[in-house]
Every structure is written in C-alpha cells, then in structure tokens.
Amino acid sequence: MTGGADPDARARAAAAEGAYDAALVRRAQDGDAEGFDLLVRRHLSAAHAVARAVLGVREDAEDACQDAFVAALRHIEGCDPPEKFRAWFLTIVRNRSLDLRRRAQRRAAEPLADHDSVTAPNASPLRHAERAELRQRLGAAIERLTATQREVIVLHEVEGWTHPEIGAVLGIDAGTSRAHLFAARRALRRLLGVDDRGGRGRET
Amino acid sequence: MTGADDREMTRPDDGTPVDLAPLRAHSLDAACAPARWEQLVRRIDAAAAPELARRRNDALAAARTPGVVGVIARYATPMVAAAAAIAIAATALAVTAPSNASAGTLITDEVSVARALQVREPAATWLASDQGPSSGDIVSAVTGDGTP
Numbered sequence: 198m199t200g201g202a203d204p205d206a207r208a209r210a211a212a213a214e215g216a217y218d219a220a221l222v223r224r225a226q227d228g229d230a231e232g233f234d235l236l237v238r239r240h241l242s243a244a245h246a247v248a249r250a251v252l253g254v255r256e257d258a259e260d261a262c263q264d265a266f267v268a269a270l271r272h273i274e275g276c277d278p279p280e281k282f283r284a285w286f287l288t289i290v291r292n293r294s295l296d297l298r299r300r301a302q303r304r305a306a307e308p309l310a311d312h313d314s315v316t317a318p319n320a321s322p323l324r325h326a327e328r329a330e331l332r333q334r335l336g337a338a339i340e341r342l343t344a345t346q347r348e349v350i351v352l353h354e355v356e357g358w359t360h361p362e363i364g365a366v367l368g369i370d371a372g373t374s375r376a377h378l379f380a381a382r383r384a385l386r387r388l389l390g391v392d393d394r395g396g397r398g399r400e401t
Numbered sequence: 402m403t404g405a406d407d408r409e410m411t412r413p414d415d416g417t418p419v420d421l422a423p424l425r426a427h428s429l430d431a432a433c434a435p436a437r438w439e440q441l442v443r444r445i446d447a448a449a450a451p452e453l454a455r456r457r458n459d460a461l462a463a464a465r466t467p468g469v470v471g472v473i474a475r476y477a478t479p480m481v482a483a484a485a486a487i488a489i490a491a492t493a494l495a496v497t498a499p500s501n502a503s504a505g506t507l508i509t510d511e512v513s514v515a516r517a518l519q520v521r522e523p524a525a526t527w528l529a530s531d532q533g534p535s536s537g538d539i540v541s542a543v544t545g546d547g548t549p
Contacts, residue, residue, distance in 0.1 A: 225453070225456075226456065227456060227457065227460040228453045228454065228455070228456030228457030228458070228459070228460055229453075229457075230446065230449075230450070230453050233446070233449055233453060234442070234446055237442055237445050237446065238442060241438070241441065241442060241445075245441075259441050259444075262441065262445065263441070263444055263445045263448050266445045266448070266449060267445070267448050267449050267452065270449050270452050270453070271452055335421060350421070351421075354421040355421050
C-alpha cells in the first residue's frame with residue numbers, strides 16, 4: 198500500500214493502482230486467465246490477512262481466499278466502478294470468512310495454530326516448543342476477543358495495516374478502529390496475564 | 402501494507418501494544434512463504450478456470466454476433482444485386498411489351514369479344530355494326546335460333 202508520501206502523491210498512486218485494477222477486472226470479465234492471475238497476485242496477501250483476522254486458522258483463511266476469488270469472478274460485473282476492486286473484493290473476503298467462521302464454530306478449530314514449522318530452521322527444540330506454546334496462548338486469547346477487536350488487532354498488529362485501511366474493510370472509521378485496538382490490547386493483556394507495564398505476570 | 406508508520410503514530414490511549422510477533426509468521430506473502438503462496442495462487446487459478454472458460458466463450462460468441470449495422474451491411478450487397486436484377490427485368494419487359502400487343506394476342510375488337518362470349522353469329526354481326534339491333538335481332542339473340 199501507499200504510505201509515508203505526501204497526500205497528493207498518495208492520491209496519484211492510489212488512482213494509478215485503481216486504474217490498473219480496473220484494466221485487470223475488464224480482462225477477467227472477458228475470461229482472460231492471465232489478467233485474473235495478476236488480480237489474484239495483487240490482492241492475495243490482503244485477502245489472506247482479512248480472512249485470517251476473522252478465521253484465525255491459516256488453512257481456513259486460504260480456503261476463504263479461494264472461495265472469495267471465485268465468487269468475485271462470478272459476480273465481477275457487480276464491481277462498479279472497477280477502480281474500487283480492492284475494497285469491493287476485501288468486503289467479499291470478509292463476508293465469506295464470517296460465513297465460514299459461523300459454520301466452523303461447530304467443530305473445534307485450533308485457533309491461530311501452527312500447522313507448519315514457522316520457526317527458524319536452526320532453532321533449538323526448546324526454543325521451538327516455547328514459540329509454539331506462545332503462539333498457542335496468543336491464538337487462544339485472540340479467539341476470546343470480540344469479532345471486531347480480533348479483526349482490528351490482527352490486521353493492525355500482525356499484518357501491519359493502518360487504521361484507515363482497516364476501517365475501509367470493516368466499514369468503520371479510523372477512530373473507531375483505534376478504539377477497538379485499544380480495547381483489544383487491554384483485553385489481551387488481561388487474558389495473557391500481562392500487567393499494564395508490559396511485563397508478563399505469569400512468567401518467571 | 403504500511404502499518405509501521407501508523408503504529409508509531411498511535412495515540413497514547415491506544416494502550417500498550419501486546420507483542421504478537423509470533424503470529425506474524427502466519428502472514429502469507431510471496432516473499433515470506435513463496436512456495437505456499439504460489440501453491441495457493443495456482444489453486445485459486447484452477448478453481449476459477451471453468452468460470453474463466455465460460456466467460457471466454459461468451460466473449461467470443463458476442464464478438465461473432467453482429468450488431469444492427471452489421472446485419473444491414475451483411476444484407477446490403479444481395480439487396481442491391483436483387484434490385485438491379487429487378488430493374489433490368491422490368492426494363493426488358495417494357496421494351497418487349499409493345500411488340501407482343503401488336504401480334505394480336507389481345508382481344509380488342511367487338512367481334513372478337515362477341516365470339517369470346519360465344520354469342521351467336523347474327524348477334525355478333527349487329528354487335529359489330531354501329532347500328533342498333535332490330536326486334537328480330539333481339540329475339541334471335543335470346544332464343545338462339547338464327548331466325549326471327
């Protein structure tokens with residue numbers, strides 16, 4: 198995304214991004230596989246971030262992304278104007294993810310679980326186990342937040358999105374996103390047994 | 402996404418950040434997990450392939466279907482050719498028609514009309530003359546025998 202530059206430059210960059218998206222949308226409308234593939238590559242990371250913020254589980258987030266891309270292609274004429282593809286598509290991702298989450302609530306999903314080895318390959322077994330346990334605890338704590346708090350904190354703290362970007366996808370303003378982040382951090386500290394000074398109360 | 406700037410500018414009441422770094426390993430992007438990323442892209446492309454094929458076919462069919470101008474253009478040449486053929490035929494008929502009429506095929510004189518109507522000879526004779534029939538001619542024409 199764009200960031201750090203002056204507002205005019207950011208607006209120009211956003212317009213150029215939108216125009217490129219629109220061109221790819223038109224190619225996808227005509228069944229151009231390469232155009233669609235480029236669209237996927239441009240927006241997959243953001244889609245995955247949104248899906249994971251809702252679903253927690255990486256594999257489910259990947260399924261949601263696939264589902265959302267195919268659904269978006271089927272209804273791509275509804276993307277109007279095509280320059281706004283990103284916002285339109287991420288809304289589809291979020292809605293699909295929320296549907297999946299509701300359906301998945303019946304089964305015991307492992308929250309933000311580590312199904313692959315994501316620690317450094319040369320990490321010691323002890324370090325690996327510690328990180329896995331920490332991930333487990335964080336994941337379980339995040340699962341206990343409200344849906345919006347969970348989405349805001351994952352998109353902001355894990356994916357590095359700005360509040361305006363989060364607000365655009367969640368349909369809230371940036372200030373509300375900040376408020377949710379504040380509440381989510383406070384709740385997480387409480388759930389993880391971390392005191393207000395940032396220390397971890399339960400650890401020795 | 403560039404959340405770093407935003408994170409640095411968070412308001413004091415955002416609260417103390419909780420370190421969620423261990424979860425960042427689960428982010429999906431081409432740089433961090435290229436194999437997994439590529440695999441997912443291919444999966445999505447494969448899932449979308451039938452819909453893309455349908456759209457390609459629709460686009461091709463639409464390209465083959467001409468619009469109103471195309472339809473007119475398609476029939477313009479045969480229509481012009483047909484009009485020219487009709488004009489030539491009509492001209493040919495107009496040129497040859499007077500000679501046909503003079504050949505005597507048309508029945509125009511009164512005697513021929515009387516014969517065509519199978520009127521008997523005496524009646525045909527007074528029909529051919531410019532004089533009115535006598536009472537005997539009328540009786541002869543009505544009764545059909547040649548005598549008054």
